[in-house]
Amino acid sequence: MRVRLVAxxxxxxxxxxxxxxxxxxxxxxxxxxxGLDDTLPATSSxxxxxxxxxxxxxxxxxxxxxxxEPVTLYFVTNGQLTPTLQPMATPVTLQKIITALQLGxxxxxxxxxxxDNVDIRVATDGSGVATVTLPDDFFVLVALPNQRLxxxxxxxxxxxxxxxxxxxxxxxxxxxxxxxRAPGVELTFADYEIYTGTSSxxxxxxLPLAAxxxxxxxxx
Numbered sequence: 582m583r584v585r586l587v588a589x590x591x592x593x594x595x596x597x598x599x600x601x602x603x604x605x606x607x608x609x610x611x612x613x614x615x616g617l618d619d620t621l622p623a624t625s626s627x628x629x630x631x632x633x634x635x636x637x638x639x640x641x642x643x644x645x646x647x648x649x650e651p652v653t654l655y656f657v658t659n660g661q662l663t664p665t666l667q668p669m670a671t672p673v674t675l676q677k678i679i680t681a682l683q684l685g686x687x688x689x690x691x692x693x694x695x696x697d698n699v700d701i702r703v704a705t706d707g708s709g710v711a712t713v714t715l716p717d718d719f720f721v722l723v724a725l726p727n728q729r730l731x732x733x734x735x736x737x738x739x740x741x742x743x744x745x746x747x748x749x750x751x752x753x754x755x756x757x758x759x760x761x762r763a764p765g766v767e768l769t770f771a772d773y774e775i776y777t778g779t780s781s782x783x784x785x786x787x788l789p790l791a792a793x794x795x796x797x798x799x800x801x
Contacts (some may be wrong), residue, residue, distance in 0.1 A: 647671070653741040654681055655734050655777075656691035661693060662730070662737055662776040675703040675711055675742060682738055694727040695734055703739065709746045709765060711739050719752070729755045735772035740770040 649668035656663055665686060669677060679701050685693040695701070699722055702714040713735060723731050727789075732754045739748050747767035753764055757775050762768060 589780070630712070652678060653682070653738065653742070654686070655737040656682075656686045656693055657730060657734065658689075658691050660730075661778050662734055662773075664737075664741070664777070665689075665691065670773045673742075674753065675705060675739060675745070678738060678742060679703050679735075682734065693734065694731045696722050696731075698722070701735075705745060707744070709744060711742075711748050712751070713739070713748060714751045717752075729757055729759070732768075733757065733776045736768050736773050737770060737777070748768075 649669050650671050650673050651666045652669045652673055653664050654667050656665055667681060669681065671789075679695075682693055682695045683697040683701070685691075685697075699716050699719060701716075701719075703711055705711045720728055732750075736748050739745055747769055749765050749767055750762075752764050754768075757760055757773060
């Protein structure tokens with residue numbers, strides 16, 4: 582009788598171990614042959630490596646190349662006008678060219694007689710004629726020996742520009758001979774070619790512009 586009671590107790594204990602208590606005190610059978618893996622969420626110890634492709638953008642400063650165009654500028658040397666080629670950022674305009682004349686050359690014994698403290702305006706309507714507007718007191722600001730030379734420097738440089746063949750001024754200007762050209766009358770490269778040393782028509786000794794004398798000769 583005692584042996585039979587012990588056996589029953591052992592059987593009851595085994596049955597209790599094979600059961601689990603779930604929500605609300607209910608007992609649910611766990612089938613030992615599948616183990617605990619069927620009732621617990623699966624876990625993994627593996628790691629995943631994500632490769633991120635990187636690009637280097639904006640790290641290096643962008644380089645913009647501005648094209649240059651060689652422009653012929655005339656500067657004074659030994660009383661003559663010498664052509665020089667100067668690179669200029671495009672688009673090249675006549676106003677940029679005038680500014681370059683006012684700033685002057687760099688070395689080589691060249692100089693400019695175009696004053697940098699006056700406002701010289703130049704424009705063209707596309708017909709091949711450039712109109713230069715000088716301030717009223719322009720010849721007061723330019724030294725007398727340089728008055729013909731400065732007009733020559735302007736005319737030779739402007740007519741060497743692309744698409745321009747003639748120049749007109751808003752006031753009378755001197756020719757190399759000393760004769761004055763009336764406002765609005767066209768001037769060409771040939772009118773001042775003597776200053777380049779390629780013509781021997783006459784000696785281009787500088788003469789002052791006769792701005793106030795009544796004996797001045799004006800050529801219409």
